[in-house]
């Protein structure tokens with residue numbers, strides 16, 4: 001059976017509602033998002049399989065989720081490296097970056113070089129606000145993730161994919177098929193084209209909100225922030 005999905009527009013409206021009438025702050029939502037990303041990485045690639053993780057961060061909140069995930073990963077025993085070429089001046093992002101610097105997590109400028117000395121990649125470049133053609137400096141990043149044989153975990157969307165229609169038909173990103181995806185709060189329509197292991201994170205949403213936006217809250221187990229739900233837009 002197919003999932004109920006959230007369009008990019010509905011996902012943005014939902015986040016806005018969570019941060020107004022829902023009384024959540026952006027810091028809280030990003031912390032929960034990044035924590036769930038770190039749990040997926042631990043589940044699919046525990047540190048004893050190779051503890052180097054390269055986290056590619058874009059300029060928006062998807063990138064922020066990557067910065068939070070990197071901090072948790074460091075505390076789980078990984079050695080994260082951050083590629084964050086368009087740093088936001090927003091105070092929240094500056095604090096997230098400082099927290100990583102205080103843990104001696106390195107920031108690097110050259111993604112294609114960094115990819116040669118890592119074991120796992122976290123794709124936190126673009127989420128549900130991505131649109132159009134990939135602009136500089138990110139084409140080289142998408143290309144490197146498309147060509148690598150290393151495992152990639154994408155945050156909310158495989159970066160460069162259209163949120164509604166999935167991978168581009170040709171050119172950059174058309175062959176980007178990450179092995180792992182975590183949908184935040186609810187899957188987006190692009191999951192129909194995703195063939196890897198699919199997780200959902202968002203163990204903070206009330207049933208009233210899920211009902212209003214017409215998506216299902218998966219059955220979280222124990223203290224998990226994530227649930228593996230299937231692949232290709234189909235449930236397990």
Ligand SMILES: NC(=O)C1=CN([C@@H]2O[C@H](COP(=O)(O)OP(=O)(O)OC[C@H]3O[C@@H](n4cnc5c(N)ncnc54)[C@H](OP(=O)(O)O)[C@@H]3O)[C@@H](O)[C@H]2O)[C@H](O)CC1
Pocket residue numbers: 015029030033058059060061062063064065125126127128129130131132133134135136138155156157184185202
């Ligand atoms: N509900 C949750 O669990 C939460 C999820 N969160 C995450 O937030 C993202 C959505 O974040 P948002 O800041 O709205 O946007 P993105 O990170 O997806 O991307 C925005 C930036 O990307 C740049 N952009 C857009 N298109 C392109 C392009 N074609 N080429 C290059 N760059 C592009 C754009 O940058 P500018 O340079 O144009 O300024 C945007 O700034 C969601 O997916 C989740 O991952 C939150 O953490 C909150 C809770």
Ligand SMILES: [K+]
Pocket residue numbers: 062123124125126127154155156157158159
């Ligand atoms: K992403």
